[in-house]
Amino acid sequence: MAVEPLFGTRAQKAFIITIAVQAIVVVTLVALTFGMVRADTGSSFSDLGYKTLPCYLALFILAEIFELIMAFDALRLRNIIQLMGIVLFHGALIVFSALQVHETRVAIFNCQTSICVTDPNHLWNKVQPFLIVAPCIVAASWFFLMFWIKQLYAEFGWVIFHVVGANPKLKSMYQFYQIFICLLKFDFFCFVGVTMQLLIVVLNRQSAEFGITIAAIPVVLLLLAGCSRAVKHEVKWLMIISFGLMVAAMAYFVYKLDRFYAPISEAQYVSTRATLTVFTVVAFLLLSTSLAIGIKCFFDFDKGLHESKAHAVKMQVIDVFGMGGMSERQSSYFPGGVPLQQQISIE
Numbered sequence: 001m002a003v004e005p006l007f008g009t010r011a012q013k014a015f016i017i018t019i020a021v022q023a024i025v026v027v028t029l030v031a032l033t034f035g036m037v038r039a040d041t042g043s044s045f046s047d048l049g050y051k052t053l054p055c056y057l058a059l060f061i062l063a064e065i066f067e068l069i070m071a072f073d074a075l076r077l078r079n080i081i082q083l084m085g086i087v088l089f090h091g092a093l094i095v096f097s098a099l100q101v102h103e104t105r106v107a108i109f110n111c112q113t114s115i116c117v118t119d120p121n122h123l124w125n126k127v128q129p130f131l132i133v134a135p136c137i138v139a140a141s142w143f144f145l146m147f148w149i150k151q152l153y154a155e156f157g158w159v160i161f162h163v164v165g166a167n168p169k170l171k172s173m174y175q176f177y178q179i180f181i182c183l184l185k186f187d188f189f190c191f192v193g194v195t196m197q198l199l200i201v202v203l204n205r206q207s208a209e210f211g212i213t214i215a216a217i218p219v220v221l222l223l224l225a226g227c228s229r230a231v232k233h234e235v236k237w238l239m240i241i242s243f244g245l246m247v248a249a250m251a252y253f254v255y256k257l258d259r260f261y262a263p264i265s266e267a268q269y270v271s272t273r274a275t276l277t278v279f280t281v282v283a284f285l286l287l288s289t290s291l292a293i294g295i296k297c298f299f300d301f302d303k304g305l306h307e308s309k310a311h312a313v314k315m316q317v318i319d320v321f322g323m324g325g326m327s328e329r330q331s332s333y334f335p336g337g338v339p340l341q342q343q344i345s346i347e
Contacts (some may be wrong), residue, residue, distance in 0.1 A: 006075060006076055007075070009152035009155060011148050011150045011152050011155060011336075012075050012152065012155075014144075014148050015071065015148040015149070015152060016071055016072065016075065018065055018067075018141055018144045018145055018148065019064075019068055019071050019141070020068060021141075021146070022137055022138060022140075022141035023064035023065075023067070023068060025137050026060060026064065026097070026134050026137050026138060027057075027060055027061055027064055028135060029131075029133055029134045029137070030056060030057050030060050031057060032130055033104070033127045033130045033131060034053045034054060034056075035059045036055075036123070036126050036127050037053050037108075037123065037127060038125050038128075044076050045253050046131040047247040053104060053107070053198060055090070055196065055197050055200045055272065056100050056103070056104070058196055058200060059096070059193055059196060059197070059275075060097070062189070062192065062193070063093055063096070063193075065191070066189050067089060067093070067289065068084060069089065069338060070082065070085070070086055070185065071083075072090070074086060075152075078156040078176060079156075079182070080152075080153055080156050081175070081178050081179055081182055082178075082182045083152060083153075083156075083186075084148050084149070085182050085185075085186060086145070086310050087142070087145060087146060087149060089186065089189075090138070090141070090142050090145055091142060091169065092282070093322055094135055094138050094142060095138050095278065096275065096278070097134045097135035097138050098135045099274050099275050099278065099328050100131060100134075101128070101131045101132060101135075102274060103272060103274060103275055104127065104131055105124060105128075106270065107165055108120045108123055108124050108127075109124070112160060116336065132329065140208075149305050154306060158308070168195075169303060170305060172314060173297075173300045173303065173305050174305060176293055176297055176300065177231060177297055177300070177305065179292065180227075180231055180263055180293045180294055180297050181228060181231070181232075183289060184227055184228055184290060186286055186288060187283070187290055188221075188224050190279055190282055190283035190286055191220050191249075191283055193279045193283075194256070194279045194280055194283055195213060195216070195217060196255075196278065197272055197275065197276055197279065198213050198256075198276070199214075204314045209259070216249075216252055219245065219248075219249075220245075220249055222245070223242055223245040223246065223249060226238055226241065226242045226245070227239070227246075227290075227294065230242055231243075231294065231297050231298075233306075234301040234302065236298070236301060239294070239298050239301075242294070243291060243294065243298075246287055246290065246294070247291070249287055250287050250288065250291075252286065253280050253283055253284040253287070256276075256280055257277065257280050257281070257284075260273050260276055260277055260280070261273075
C-alpha cells in the first residue's frame with residue numbers, strides 16, 4: 001500500500017482546513033466581543049472587573065494555535081491517537097466557549113465600582129450574540145472533524161505494522177508510549193491555560209501567590225520536557241524524577257482548587273471561577289492519567305522498543321515526504337536500503 005505524502009489526500013487537507021477556518025471565525029467573534037466591551041468602557045477598562053474578556057481572547061487564541069499545531073503534528077506523524085485527542089480537545093473547546101457566556105455576563109453585571117458602565121444590560125445585549133455563536137461554530141466544526149477523522153483512521157490505521165510489525169506485545173507497548181507523549185502535550189496546554197488566567201485575571205503582582213505561580217512555570221515545563229526525553233530514551237533516573245515532579249504539580253493544582261472556593265480568597269476568583277475550576281480539574285486528571293501511563297511505560301523499558309522510539313523521527317521524514325529517491329511504497333519499507341522497523345504512527 002503506497003504511503004501518501006503530507007496533505008496528499010482530501011481527508012488530510014479538509015481536516016486541517018476545517019480547524020483553520022473555525023479558528024479564524026471564532027477568534028474574530030471573540031475579538032469583536034472584546035472590542036465592544038473596551039469601546040463601551042473607554043479608558044477605564046483596565047480598572048474594571050472585565051479582565052475575563054482579554055483572558056478569554058488570549059485563551060482562545062492559544063487554544064486555536066495549539067490545536068492547529070497538534071493537527072499538523074498528528075498528520076505529519078500519522079498518529080491516530082493524537083487525532084482522537086484533538087477530537088476530545090475540540091469537545092472541551094465547546095464547553096469552554098459555552099462557559100464564557102456565563103463568565104462574561106458575571107463580569108459585566110457584577111462590577112461594583114462607580115466607573116462601571118451605566119447600562120450593563122445594553123452592553124450585554126450587544127455582546128451576547130457573538131458569545132452564543134462562538135460555541136455553535138466550534139460545535140459545528142467538531143462534527144466535520146469527526147467525519148474526516150473516520151477517513152484518516154482508514155488511511156493511517158495500517159501503518160502500525162511498519163513500527164513493530166505484528167507483534168502484539170510490542171504493539172501494545174508502543175501504543176502506551178504514544179498515549180503518554182500525547183498526554184504530555186495536552187498537559188502543557190492545560191497548565192498554560194490555568195497559569196494565564198491566574199496571571200491576567202486574578203493575582204496581584206505584589207502577592208506571594210503571584211510569585212508561586214511564576215515559579216511553577218519553569219518547574220512544570222522542565223517536568224514535561226524531562227518526561228518526554230526520559231520515556232523516549234528510556235532514562236530511568238530522569239523518569240523517576242519526573243514522576244516526583246508530577247506528584248508535586250498535582251498537589252499544586254489541588255492547592256489552587258482550594259483557593260478558588262476558600263472563604264478567605266473566593267471573592268478574587270468570582271468572575272473566572274467556573275473556567276478556572278474546569279481547567280484545573282482537567283489538568284489534575286490529565287496529570288494523574290499521565291502518571292499512571294508513565295509508570296506503565298517505565299516498566300516497559302529495556303523490552304525491545306527503544307530503537308523504534310529513538311529513531312522514529314528520522315525515519316518518518318523519509319516516509320512522509322517521499323525523500324530518498326525511491327517510490328513512496330519503497331520508502332515506507334526501505335529508507336536508505338534498510339528495512340524500516342520504526343515508523344511514527346499507531347493504529
